[in-house]
Amino acid sequence: MASSLPSRHRALVLEKIGAGFEVKTVPTPQAEAGSAIVRVLSAGVLSYHREIYYGQRHYDFPKPIVGGISAIARIAAVGPDAVALHPGQLVFADCVIRARDDPDSLFLTAIHEGMNERSKKLMRDVWRDGTFAEYAKVPLENCIALDEARLCKELGYTAHDLMYLYLLLVPYGGLRDIRLEPGETVIVCPATGGFGGAGVQVAVAMGARVIAMGRSEKELARLQQYVKKGTPGASVETVRLTGDLDADTSALQPFGPVDAVIDLTPPFASKSTHLKSAIRTLRRGGRVSMMGFVEDVIHWNVMALNITLKGKLMYEREDMVLFVKMLERGLFPKGKDFVDAKTFKLEEWEEALEVAAEYAGIGKVVVIEP
Ligand SMILES: NC(=O)c1ccc[n+]([C@@H]2O[C@H](COP(=O)([O-])OP(=O)(O)OC[C@H]3O[C@@H](n4cnc5c(N)ncnc54)[C@H](OP(=O)(O)O)[C@@H]3O)[C@@H](O)[C@H]2O)c1
Structure with a gap:
C-alpha cells in the first residue's frame, strides 16, 4: 500500500x-x-x-x-x-x-x-x-x-x-545471549562508554546485581548516581580500572564469585587487561559475552571453571521485540533519568x-x- x-x-x-x-x-x-x-x-x-x-x-x-x-x-x-x-x-x-x-x-x-x-x-x-x-x-x-x-x-x-534503544539493544542482545538471570551478578566492562553505560541500565532492568568497571572515577560516580536516581532501590557497584591485571582482579574479588561478564571494549583499547581481571572473578560455569575487541582473555580459569566465552554481534529480532515489551511495561526510567x-x-x-x-x-x- x-x-x-x-x-x-x-x-x-x-x-x-x-x-x-x-x-x-x-x-x-x-x-x-x-x-x-x-x-x-x-x-x-x-x-x-x-x-x-x-x-x-x-x-x-x-x-x-x-x-x-x-x-x-x-x-x-x-x-x-x-x-x-x-x-x-x-x-x-x-x-x-x-x-x-x-x-x-x-x-x-x-x-x-x-x-x-x-x-x-x-x-x-x-x-x-x-x-x-x-x-x-x-x-x-x-x-x-x-x-x-x-x-x-x-x-x-x-x-x-x-x-x-539503539544503544540499549546491543548489550541486551549480549546479556540475553548468555542468559543473564534476575538476581545474578554481572560485570559490565568498560561501563563508562555509550554501549557500556547502556549495558548497566539494561542489566539493572533485567534484575541483575551490576558491577561497573571503568577508568574514570568521575564517570563511575555519575553512573552510580544516575542509576540510583532513575531506578529507586537499584544500586550499582563500581570498580575503578587501573590497567594493572592483579590490582584490578583484587578490586573485583570482594564482589565475586561473579555469574557473568559483558565486554564492550573499543578496538583501540584491545590490549587492556580488564576483561582478563573480570574473568578471574567468575564462578564455575560463568559466562562472558564478548561484544568488544579484547586480544588476550585466556586464563586457566576458562578451562578449569568451564567458563563460556561467547562472541555476539548485535542482537536477534526476537531480542528487539522483547526489549520493546520491557520498555512498554515501564521497566526503565523516564525523562532525563532515561x-x-x-x-x-x-x-x-x-x-x-x-x-x-x-x-x-x-x-x-x-x-x-x-
Ligand atoms: N558486538 C557488537 O554488536 C557491538 C555493537 C556496538 C558496538 N560494539 C563495540 O563497542 C565498542 C564501544 O563503543 P562505544 O560507543 O560504547 O564507545 P565509547 O562510548 O567511546 O566508549 C569506549 C569505552 O572504552 C573505554 N576505554 C577506552 N580506552 C580504554 C582503555 N585503554 N582501557 C580500558 N577502557 C578503555 C572508555 O573509557 P574512558 O571513558 O575511560 O575512556 C569507554 O568506557 C565499540 O568500539 C564497538 O566496536 C560492538
Missing part, C-alpha cells in the same frame, strides 16, 4: 571515505514487496561514526552512500505484502539487515558490509542507504512496531528518547559526529533529526 511520498527528499550523502557528507536532494525510494519506506524522525549517531566515515576505523561499505544506523521513524508507505505494518505507525527501524534466503549473511546499514560476498551483494545492490535522510527504505521485518500511545503519551518518551538526547539537523552533521565522539556514557545519546 503506497501513500503519497515526495518524489525527492534530502539526505546526507558520502561520496568517498574522508570526503565528508553533503546534503543532497535525491529520489525518494519507493515501497516494493518486502519493504517499507519510513519518514525518519530521529537517527542515532555512533560515538565512532566519525572514525568510520573518515577512515580511522576500517569498516568497508559501498560508496556513494547515505550515512546512518538505526532510527525512530514513522511508516510512510509499505509494500503489498505488509500485513501488520501500516502508514503512520511509529517504529524502530533497525540497522541489522539479514538476507532472507540466508539469514547468516548480515550487515549493518551504512557502516559495514558484513563478512561474506552475500552480505556485500545485499548491501551494494539493495539495502545500501542509511537513515541520515528524510526517508529511508527498510526491510519490513526490520520495522519493530512501537506502541506510541503507551510509550509517548503514557510514559512520556519522545522520538529522540526512544532512539536510545536519556538526555543532543539533537542536530542534517546540515549540522559534522558537529553531530564530533559531539557523538565525546558525549557518551549512561543516559546520553546523539541524534540527527532530518
Whole structure:
C-alpha cells in the first residue's frame, strides 16, 4: 500500500571515505514487496561514526552512500505484502539487515558490509542507504512496531528518547545471549562508554546485581548516581580500572564469585587487561559475552571453571521485540533519568559526529533529526 511520498527528499550523502557528507536532494525510494519506506524522525549517531566515515576505523561499505544506523521513524508507505505494518505507525527501524534466503549473511546499514560476498551483494545492490535522510527504505521485518500511545503519551518518551534503544539493544542482545538471570551478578566492562553505560541500565532492568568497571572515577560516580536516581532501590557497584591485571582482579574479588561478564571494549583499547581481571572473578560455569575487541582473555580459569566465552554481534529480532515489551511495561526510567538526547539537523552533521565522539556514557545519546 503506497501513500503519497515526495518524489525527492534530502539526505546526507558520502561520496568517498574522508570526503565528508553533503546534503543532497535525491529520489525518494519507493515501497516494493518486502519493504517499507519510513519518514525518519530521529537517527542515532555512533560515538565512532566519525572514525568510520573518515577512515580511522576500517569498516568497508559501498560508496556513494547515505550515512546512518538505526532510527525512530514513522511508516510512510509499505509494500503489498505488509500485513501488520501500516502508514503512520511509529517504529524502530533497525540497522541489522539479514538476507532472507540466508539469514547468516548480515550487515549493518551504512557502516559495514558484513563478512561474506552475500552480505556485500545485499548491501551494494539493495539495502545500501542509511537513515541520515528524510526517508529511508527498510526491510519490513526490520520495522519493530512501537506502541506510541503507551510509550509517548503514557510514559512520556519522545522520538529522540526512544532512539536510545539503539544503544540499549546491543548489550541486551549480549546479556540475553548468555542468559543473564534476575538476581545474578554481572560485570559490565568498560561501563563508562555509550554501549557500556547502556549495558548497566539494561542489566539493572533485567534484575541483575551490576558491577561497573571503568577508568574514570568521575564517570563511575555519575553512573552510580544516575542509576540510583532513575531506578529507586537499584544500586550499582563500581570498580575503578587501573590497567594493572592483579590490582584490578583484587578490586573485583570482594564482589565475586561473579555469574557473568559483558565486554564492550573499543578496538583501540584491545590490549587492556580488564576483561582478563573480570574473568578471574567468575564462578564455575560463568559466562562472558564478548561484544568488544579484547586480544588476550585466556586464563586457566576458562578451562578449569568451564567458563563460556561467547562472541555476539548485535542482537536477534526476537531480542528487539522483547526489549520493546520491557520498555512498554515501564521497566526503565523516564525523562532525563532515561536519556538526555543532543539533537542536530542534517546540515549540522559534522558537529553531530564530533559531539557523538565525546558525549557518551549512561543516559546520553546523539541524534540527527532530518
Ligand atoms: N558486538 C557488537 O554488536 C557491538 C555493537 C556496538 C558496538 N560494539 C563495540 O563497542 C565498542 C564501544 O563503543 P562505544 O560507543 O560504547 O564507545 P565509547 O562510548 O567511546 O566508549 C569506549 C569505552 O572504552 C573505554 N576505554 C577506552 N580506552 C580504554 C582503555 N585503554 N582501557 C580500558 N577502557 C578503555 C572508555 O573509557 P574512558 O571513558 O575511560 O575512556 C569507554 O568506557 C565499540 O568500539 C564497538 O566496536 C560492538
